[in-house]
Structures are given as structure tokens and as C-alpha cells.
Amino acid sequence: GVLEYKKHIDTRALPVDFSRGQLAGTPLCMKQYYRLFNTYRLPGLKRDTLVIHETGSTEQEHIIVACKNQFFVMDLVVKEKTLKEMDILSQLEKIVKMAENTEERQPPFGLLTSDGRTEWAQTRDVLIKDSVNRESLAVIEKCLCVVCLDDPSGMEVGDTSRALLMLHGGGHEKMGANRWYDKPMQFVVGEDGVCGTVCEHSPFEGIVLVACTEYLMKFMTGSPSKIGRATSVSELPAPRRLLWKTTPHIQGLLKASAERLQRLVRDLDMDVHKFEVYGKEFIKKQKMSPDAYIQVSLQLAFYRCNGRLVSTYESASIRRFHEGRVDNIRSATPETLAFVKAMTDEKTSLSDSEKIKRLWDAINAQTNSTIAAITGMGIDNHLLGLREISQEIHMEMPEIFTDETYVASNQFILSTSQVPTTVEMFCCYGPVVPNGYGCCYNPQADHLLFSVTSFHGSTETSSAVFIKALDEGLVEMRDLCKTSNKPQSNARMNLLTHK
DSSP states (O other): OHHHHHHHHHTTOSOOOBOOSTTTTOBOOOGGGGGSSSEEEEOOSSSOEEEEOOTTOGGGSEEEEEETTEEEEEESEETTEEOOHHHHHHHHHHHHHHHTOGGGOOOOGGGGGGSOHHHHHHHHHHHTTSHHHHHHHHHHHTOSOEEEEEOOOOSOOSHHHHHHHHHHTTOTTTTTTSOOTTSSEEEEEETTSOEEEEEOOTTSOHHHHHHHHHHHHHHHHHSOOOOOOSSOGGGSOOOEEOOOOOOHHHHHHHHHHHHHHHHHHHHEEEEEEEEOSOOHHHHHHTTOOHHHHHHHHHHHHHHHHHSSOOOEEEEEEOTTSTTOOEEEEOOOOHHHHHHHHHTTTTTTTSOHHHHHHHHHHHHHHHHHHHHHHHTTOOSHHHHHHHHHHHHHTTOOOOGGGGOHHHHHHTSOSEEEEEOOOSSSOOOOOOOSSTTOEEEEEEEOSSOEEEEEEEETTOTTOOHHHHHHHHHHHHHHHHHHHHHHOOOOTTOOOSTTTTO
């Protein structure tokens, strides 16, 4: 399926995406799709570099297979023919057997890519002093993707444990070293049935990953097994184990990376939750934008937990523009604050008609902010551009960028994103500040999927407490709509599919 999809990408055969919703019909930039398989995030001491390999390059005719913390090169093209399904399966089976050979087992170098970017860049500079390590790194950096064959994790299988295994592999004691996090696309296939995709986010946005993943899922379930062979199995060259040269110093670096990863694993508080009381169809019947509605519910949940609103980030696609990525929808608006107060502090003193009015005000404010962001009228990218220009021309940093209010406004305690799908799946990521939440959500017809993360080390956060407050708020908002809502005929409800 990956090879079929890459063929569509290389030949520019993917159909162009178009925006949907009220601003429907606008073609969207497809460039992010062309970064799915031919890029690599190279660590640097000051900044990382996105390495882009030429499309169709013969250097990209292999994948890396990780198994038992070992890395193997598997060629996809043999004698100018692309391997078929049975050939690929045969090669993978060989790799599993090779990985079981403890005498040839190499140190778990994948751990190093889980480290802080500066630490990994420093370690990489040490590794490349040896030609064996240089060669192994070069092969990984030019691969099409990484396939991670995981042992059973021993964790109780559920959405939260699946999310944790994708995000950090369970640490160095489980699958944390069976990854290479610099490669944008890693496909995880677990012996216990835990499968998913690990994404290095810098080359593309979540919606591009989803489009690829949905294609693969439909390919697997809707296509007959491709049992033909490019050549006989006996003629296939054996997969190659990547070798590493280590020293006591490198062993110390590996140990330090493992300890830092384990601290992050212990600190992450993940809760994947399915809200089953209702889904986006109920919200649409209220003539409200499902995304705006959910954003308001997140603000209500945070206010319930903390008694205040905070700087909030919601990603807004700007693919209506060439090479557009995202801008920010700032969801903590005065209108939303008025609504959440009506549902909490002022609950007993305000009528339902006033509460529903404030809900509509909050929905409309969120919708207007969304339209501004996706049509290039947001403030965040504009200010970021001015700041970067000031640095490039070596002028004194403009005062606004050192102002404490501006600095605080860019500490996103609530970092959110909608990643809608047409099949049952979810995405997740961590918080972006120590005392914050990450919240990725996927509205389905009759339920809402949420992946909420925070850090145990913060006394200000708890993913379970946040989820409980979110559930309560969503139920109360439904009850309010049922008793008091008169759907506005001019509401802009369908705005968000490609936001």
C-alpha cells in the first residue's frame, strides 16, 4: 500500500484536495504530500535541517525495519523490479529470525533519536567520527520509511496504551528503542495487534498523514492480496543488519538517553477518551460548527478546572496558499469567557435564554476567528514573520516581542487540534509547556474522540480531571441546546473540515 501511494505521489497522480464547508471549493496546496517519504529531520546543534531527497531517487529504494531494537535494510527494488507482497513478507520473516540472533545483536541506537535535539546532535557528531556509524546513519537517512516490528508490550491493550506505544514506545524497557524518530513516517506493527503510525511532524500536517493512513487502511481491506512475485524468493538478497561501532563514551550516551526517555515516559499523563453521549450530527442539527462547539467545550472544561482561561492554540490550515502550513486560532475569546462564566460562576443567576445567547456569541466569535486564520488574516504568522525579519536584518528586537504579555500569549497552556477522519482512528501529541494540556479530537457522527495529555510533574494539570470536566460540560451544553436553542438560519456551521 505504501508503494502504491508513493507511486501516486511521485507521478503527481493524487487528486487535488479542495476545501469543504462554507468556504468550499478552494483548491489546497499539495506540497506537503510530497514530503511524506522523501524527507529526514537531521539534528543540528543550533537548529535542525529538513533534508529533502529527490523524488524517484534510486537511493530511496529501501526501507528500514526495526526489530528487537535492531535495524535492518530491506531493498524494495531487486533487478529493477519492485517486490510483491509475498516477497516482502518473506524478507520480513527473515528479519525477525535475524533479530533473534543474540550473538550479533547491536546496541539500541534508536534510543538516541528520542533524546533532546541538542543532545542528539552532539551524540551524532560523536558517532560519525567512525565510518561504520556514518554508513549506517546515511542508509537510515535516505530510506523510504521505517517499519517497526514490535514485541508484545505487556500492557493492557486499549486506546490509551496504544497511544502511549505510538508516542514513546513505552520507554527503553519496552519499544522506545525500536524506533527512529527522525524519519517522518514510521509504521508500527505489533505482535499483539497494536498498530499505528508515528509521525515526525515538521514536513507535513496531521491531515496529510490521515489521508495517507486512510488510503492504506482502505488498500488493505479493499484490495485482493497481491500474491505475485517479482522474482523467486531464493533469488532475493538477504536483508542487511545495520552495524554500529561503540565505545565506552557512546555507551554512556546511550544510557543517558535511556534515562531521559524513561523520565518523559513516567511523566506523561495520557487519556484517550470516547465521549459517546452524542457526536457531530447533534451539533450540526443545532446549526453550529462542530469544531467551534468543541473548542468552546474545551474552554469550559479548562475554566471548570482552573477558574480562568489561558492562551490557547488551535491549528488552522492555510493550504489555500502555496506552501501554506498553519496559523493559529486563538480560542480563548471574551465571548467564550462570558459563556463559561454563565455555565459556572453565574449559573444560578442567569436564565437559559441568556446562556444560549452567550453560547451563540462564543460560537460565532470562534467561527469568525477561524475564517480569518484560514484565509490568511490571522495575527500569529504575521507577527512571527516580523520577528524573523528583524533578526535577519540584525535590527534591535522590537519591543513587542519582549513584552511580558506577548511572551505569555505564546505560552500555549491549552494546545489543541482537530484531526477528522472517515474511519475510526485518533491522533495524539504531548503538551507544549510543562503546565499545559495537549488535546487532539476527532468528531464522529455519534461520538467524539479525544486524546488528552499533560504531565504528572505539574500540580496544575490532570488529564483525567480535565476529561471529567469536559464530559460534564458537553452534557450541559447539550441540555442547554435541547431546552433553549433556536438554530440560527445564517449560522456558518460547516466551516471546519479542512481547517
